[in-house]
Amino acid sequence: MFDYQGRTGYETISDVDRKEFHDQGFLLLRQVLTEEHRTALEKAVDRIHDRAATAGNTAKNGTLHLLGFLERDELFGELLTHPTTFPYVWGLLGWNIHTHHNHLDVTPPEPAAEAERPYWGWHQDGYRQNSDPQTLDSDQPRPMFSLKVAYVLSDLSETGRGATKVIPGSHIRNSLPRPADLSVHHPDPEGAVEITANPGDAFVFDRRLWHSRSINRSSITRKMLFVGYTYRWIRPLDDLHLDHDGPWWAARTPVQRQLLGESTHTANHWGVNWDGYVDDEIPLRRELKRRRRLDRSIPWLR
Numbered sequence: 001m002f003d004y005q006g007r008t009g010y011e012t013i014s015d016v017d018r019k020e021f022h023d024q025g026f027l028l029l030r031q032v033l034t035e036e037h038r039t040a041l042e043k044a045v046d047r048i049h050d051r052a053a054t055a056g057n058t059a060k061n062g063t064l065h066l067l068g069f070l071e072r073d074e075l076f077g078e079l080l081t082h083p084t085t086f087p088y089v090w091g092l093l094g095w096n097i098h099t100h101h102n103h104l105d106v107t108p109p110e111p112a113a114e115a116e117r118p119y120w121g122w123h124q125d126g127y128r129q130n131s132d133p134q135t136l137d138s139d140q141p142r143p144m145f146s147l148k149v150a151y152v153l154s155d156l157s158e159t160g161r162g163a164t165k166v167i168p169g170s171h172i173r174n175s176l177p178r179p180a181d182l183s184v185h186h187p188d189p190e191g192a193v194e195i196t197a198n199p200g201d202a203f204v205f206d207r208r209l210w211h212s213r214s215i216n217r218s219s220i221t222r223k224m225l226f227v228g229y230t231y232r233w234i235r236p237l238d239d240l241h242l243d244h245d246g247p248w249w250a251a252r253t254p255v256q257r258q259l260l261g262e263s264t265h266t267a268n269h270w271g272v273n274w275d276g277y278v279d280d281e282i283p284l285r286r287e288l289k290r291r292r293r294l295d296r297s298i299p300w301l302r
């Protein structure tokens with residue numbers, strides 16, 4: 001549909017990128033979306049935003065944080081396996097995955113009176129994943145479990161436009177000191193940076209990376225799409241309202257359907273076969289095997 005420059009989504013990521021992701025907890029990917037693709041996505045976002053505004057489902061200043069947006073447009077379904085970002089998804093998480101959490105964000109400029117209010121949004125994703133699997137050795141980093149791909153649709157090339165802030169390398173830290181009184185201003189934690197990115201860029205981040213949204217003090221509306229992926233044995237967070245008889249579902253590939261939760265069982269897709277593995281029936285694994293991308297030296301790609 002768009003020009004993917006010959007990419008299939010099954011290219012192997014480089015050792016340099018893998019190392020940077022594991023060292024920093026995120027990776028900024030430049031020019032992921034062509035201008036044609038970005039414009040089309042922005043139009044779809046604007047359409048959804050207009051509908052939400054008409055229905056009174058946006059905040060007073062027009063802010064929209066819409067969970068589970070994927071089935072709202074054909075273009076969003078395709079984004080699940082975008083040929084430039086998808087290699088990072090399976091390359092870093094493996095094949096036993098689905099999408100569990102997605103959000104579409106439209107963040108207009110904050111009204112002047114609000115823009116100066118104190119704000120502290122630093123968190124790791126995963127909620128109870130940061131407590132339930134806790135080991136007594138509190139220095140041992142918790143498992144990654146999930147990552148998100150964030151697509152930048154508006155111009156975030158300068159700070160102050162509401163971009164995501166992160167603390168590079170903080171994904172291996174289990175805690176971050178939190179000021180006692182959040183009703184007053186606090187500086188960002190040490191090492192924090194704002195991900196300044198151009199329209200069409202994307203970034204991939206480890207859910208453990210300490211991150212925060214920021215206040216949009218500019219005159220430009222921020223528009224972003226976030227697509228999260230996790231293991232199939234972890235329940236989805238959002239309610240997708242999939243119409244399995246409709247055209248959107250019909251257009252999905254077997255791999256995209258896997259990512260959207262098609263399976264009879266979350267741990268053993270398509271049933272258990274005591275005579276051997278059924279893993280080979282899982283679309284993403286099948287695809288990786290066919291393309292010789294499985295790798296016994298990488299546990300999640302076995």
Ligand SMILES: O=C(O)CCC(=O)C(=O)O
Pocket residue numbers: 105125148162163164165211212213214226
């Ligand atoms: O909107 C943002 O910049 C940050 C989003 C966020 O906090 C998240 O994806 O968990």
